[in-house]
Amino acid sequence: MTTYRLQVNGKQHAVDTDPDTPLLYVLRNELALNGAKFGCGLGQCGSCTVIMDGKPAMSCLVPVSAVGARAVRTVEGLGDARTPGVLQQAFIDEQAAQCGYCIAGMIMQATALLEKTPAPTDAQIRAHMSPNLCRCGTHMRILRAVRRAADRLAAGGKR
């Protein structure tokens, strides 16, 4: 066991765990941040997506020992049921969730896009979201939700 100091959603945490423990397990089991989900554990579905230093990362593939000083953000850092962030609200408005299992990863993937490319084309949205899979098949609603959030931000909406 080693102690790792992690910055998650702007807060510092100390976690005692083995170096090869996936960041996903640390978030869920040690920090009670259960938004990111275990889907495949192989980097093939995106349900575990978080943001590390502004880039989307599949947290099932990141050993905790590789996180270092990089800032980690999860869906819990975007808002909550009372005060959802713009992407969370857009996903609600488009009823993009069916079972919901993929949605936290989808929202974090989309967050990384809109922070880097605030006015994406539909093709850019589609390409950026392509690593994330939805078993329920709500991809078209998910794409519409990302479009809605981008348009809302372009109109001066708050993140």
Ligand code: FES
């Ligand atoms: S659980 Fe990480 S990519 Fe599927």
Ligand code: FES
């Ligand atoms: S809403 Fe069920 S997996 Fe996407």
